[in-house]
Amino acid sequence: MNEFDFKEQLEIKITKLSQNIWEDKVGGISLNKWLENFQTNDDPSKCEQTHxxxxxxxFMYFGTREIRELLKSLYRDKFLKPLVQTIRRQNQDTKLLRDIQSSIKKDLSETRFLGIGNPSESGTHLLYFFRQENNLSKDDFLHSHEIISMARSPVNQQVTLRxxxxxxxRYIFLDDVxxxxxxxIEYSKTLLSEIKALDPTIKICYFSLFSTAHGMKNIRKNTHFDEVGCIFELDESFKCFSDxxxxxxGEAELPISKDFAKAFCEKYGINxxxxxxxxxxxKxxxxxxxxxxxxxDNTLPIIWGETATWTPLFKRYQKY
Structure with a gap:
């Protein structure tokens, strides 16, 4: 297969992906502008643009519709189903819907959902969709700064937390990736440590839509979260330059090289x-x-990086 045919097939595939899955995020003009960041070569195995x-x-893209469905799955599979199972076990495996619903209502009243990060970050951005898709009340949500308050003693002016x-x-923290x-882990060192010090019986959970296997393991090992989980776990095969x-x-059957792709992605990423x-x-x-x-920012920087001389394909809104 020559370079022209292979590139043409890839461009057709990307056009179809953009039209049908990527919500028209990538058009011909934006794709060509992005490709200008890379060098070209008559040999496809050495052509940066082809790679x-x-x-x-x-590229895996999840639009608004898919995110909403994932948030429904997160609520159902990580919160509601386990809660129903616990309620049934505590009530002689009851199947009486009235009893189960009553207990769910009570448990929900004692639960608050929060986003990881401050109110402007993506973790909290998802809470709006999460509330809508799962028919929850706005009272079921709060910001992390609303968990703990400070009180100053009028006698010695000593500050105490409560x-x-x-x-x-139960506090459930939600994240997108x-x-x-x-x-x-940073949350655990600060906020979670304070909560557990005030009341170690409180249950604190961390649920993410997507997570690397390493990330899940790291959180389970190094935080105070009582429960950690995700909807879609990304193993080593999702790291595009892993073994x-x-x-x-299908590298052997295509005019591409993983080592070549990694080399120029790393070169441009450093810059x-x-x-x-x-x-x-x-990381x-x-x-x-x-x-x-x-x-x-876990995605390859050549996709979202933006400078005076580099045009992104999928824009990233940075945290400043």
Whole structure:
């Protein structure tokens, strides 16, 4: 297969993906503008543009509709079903719907859902859809700063911490994607430690729509979360330059090279982020993943990086 035919097939595939799955995020003009970031070569095995097209043809994009469905699954599979099973076990395996619904209502009143990060970040952005899709009340949600309050003694002016609402027995933190688990670990060192110090019986959960296997393991090992889970776990095969990379399973039959692709992705990634560590995504996550609301920094920077001389394909809204 010559370079022209292969590139043409890739461009057709990307056009169809954009029209049918990517919510028309990528048009011919934007794709060509992005391709100008890369060098070309008559030999497809040494052509950066051909390899860049191939990488993008394996991009996983989740639009608003898919995110909403995933949020329904998260509520059902990570919260509601386990809760029903617990209620039944505590009531001699009852199947009486009235009793189960009554207990669910009570447990829900003692539960609050929160986003990871401050109110402007993607974790909290998802809460709006999460509330709508699962028919929840706005009272079932709060910000992390509403969990603990400070009181100053009028006698010695000493400041003490207390839980604002002692009736809340479960806090569930939601996130869109977990790469390394760093943010959840930072939360554990600060907020979760304070909650557990005030009341160790309170249950605190972390649920993400997507997570690397490493991220899940890291959070389970290094945080105070009582329960950790995700809807879609990304194993090593989703890291596009790993030994098990699914994107390059048919490499021998195609005019592409994983080593060549990794080399130029790393080269440009270092220039874009001024970092060797994050040149292939945050802490070398090496993902090809994006959402309607943003592109995570775990994705290859050549996809979302933006400078005066580099045009992104899927824009990332940075945290400044």
């Amino acid at each position: 860049a097209l191939y990488l993008v043809s394996n 839980l604002k609402n002692s009736k809340i027995r 977990c790469g390394s688990g760093t943010q959840a 098990e990379a699914r994107q390059f399973k 874009l982020l001024n970092s060797q560590e994050h040149a292939l995504g945050y 070398s996550s090496q993902l090809l993943l994006g959402f309607a609301h943003n592109t995570p």
